[in-house]
Amino acid sequence: xxxxxxxxxxxxxxxxxxxxxxxxxxxxxxxxxxxxxxxxxxxxxxxxxxxxxxxxxxxxxxxxxxxxxxxxxxxxxxxxxxxxxxxxxxxxxxxxxxxxxxxxxxxxxxxxxxxxxxxxxxxxxxxxxxxxxxxxxxxxxxxxxxxxxxxxxxxxxxxxxxxxxxxxxxxxxxxxxxxxxxxxxxxxxxxxxxxxxxxxxxxxxxxxxxxxxxxxxxxxxxxxxxxxxxxxxxxxxxxxxxxx
Ligand code: ADP
Ligand code: C5P
Numbered sequence: 001x002x003x004x005x006x007x008x009x010x011x012x013x014x015x016x017x018x019x020x021x022x023x024x025x026x027x028x029x030x031x032x033x034x035x036x037x038x039x040x041x042x043x044x045x046x047x048x049x050x051x052x053x054x055x056x057x058x059x060x061x062x063x064x065x066x067x068x069x070x071x072x073x074x075x076x077x078x079x080x081x082x083x084x085x086x087x088x089x090x091x092x093x094x095x096x097x098x099x100x101x102x103x104x105x106x107x108x109x110x111x112x113x114x115x116x117x118x119x120x121x122x123x124x125x126x127x128x129x130x131x132x133x134x135x136x137x138x139x140x141x142x143x144x145x146x147x148x149x150x151x152x153x154x155x156x157x158x159x160x161x162x163x164x165x166x167x168x169x170x171x172x173x174x175x176x177x178x179x180x181x182x183x184x185x186x187x188x189x190x191x192x193x194x195x196x197x198x199x200x201x202x203x204x205x206x207x208x209x210x211x212x213x214x215x216x217x218x219x220x221x222x223x224x225x226x227x228x229x230x231x232x233x234x235x236x237x238x239x240x241x242x243x244x
Contacts, residue, residue, distance in 0.1 A: 022095055022122075023222045024142055025215075028194060030187050031077075032159035034205025038149055041206055042127065045216045049223060052094065052123040056130020059087040060105050062112040072111050072174060077186030079135050090120075091142050097122040110168040124180040126167045126221055131187075133135030133192035143224065147215065148198035149205045153184070 007028050025042075036055075059082050067074055070208070075081060086103075093100045101117035101171045134140055155178060164170040170178075195201065200210040 003017050022097060022124055022126055023219055024091075024095060024126045024128065024144050025219070026133045026140070026143035026146045027127060027149065028131065028134045028146070028191070028198070029151065029205075030153070030156050030191055031131060031183055032156045033149040033151040035149050037206035038202060038212065039129050039146070041212050042216055042219070045212070046125060046219065049125055050121075050123040051125040051127065052120050053127045053129060054090065054094070054102060054120065055086065056082060056128065056133050057107075058102050058105050058118075059083045059090075060110075060112075061116075062105075063110040066102075068110055072177065075182045075186065076110075076178075077131065077182045077190070079132055079190060082130075082132065084136050084139065088138055088142075091126070091128060091139070093128050094120065094123070095142060098158050105106060106165075125219060126199070131191050132194070134197045135190055140197055145200070145215070145218065146198045148195045148201045150195070150201050152205050153187075 019239050027039055029035050030062050043053060051168055060062055060076065061081060063071060063074065090100045090102060099119060099121045102120050104113040104116050104118055105111075113228050128143070133143075134146060140146065140184065160183075164175045165172060200211065200215060202208050206212075209221070
């Protein structure tokens, strides 16, 4: 029988290119639950791979001068506080293994550093971390694995007071006021309901070494499969280039 070799080759090539993807992880949880700490521990263990961390915080909309003047009344914990379209665009590029410029956000002034970006290069693993990364279905769909860091609210509040007073230029009274008016209600309305989308729930965050080891093992298995695909793809491309 006559096989349309050229067409078959093209289809196979296309299939191989499409199946070789990066592994993407979403890490969510309440404020100061230990999301960044967990991500850093995963990245440390995957030191032999190219891993990039993207923070949802980078996609906060910058406040106007008027909004800044009454920033204490602004709800930074509502999904509308983020530019999700831009986040989707950046993640889409990274998933296609293309480099992107990620905005840099300034928590002290509630603004983006308009002239500065963080250049993020193509990687084997992308980790997207943030309080609301499981809220939007389109963002959820980008993730191969979803992790929720589950830490008691009192521990999170204590950490938040320490962090925001030391690193984000706030005083204790403003942190407590914001927590009661916005952070806790938004956690109950948006963050906690999104926990049901998680594949893995990590109690105690960065203290849970067993959970982190298991997650790293799973990522390594996925990366191994991708490496195998890459080998097949390369062999096939070489063969078809030289018409072996
Ligand atoms: P998130 O990214 O969820 O906001 P972080 O990982 O940045 O949380 O942690 C918030 C604060 O709590 C940081 O100051 C961090 O050093 C501290 N922290 C995180 N995990 C632990 C832990 N297991 N024990 C003690 N402090 C922690
Ligand atoms: O790092 P973490 O997950 O805690 O960051 C999210 C938190 O940052 C939100 O709970 C929000 O209240 C806070 N935030 C803030 N000021 C901003 C932007 C975000 O306090 N300008």
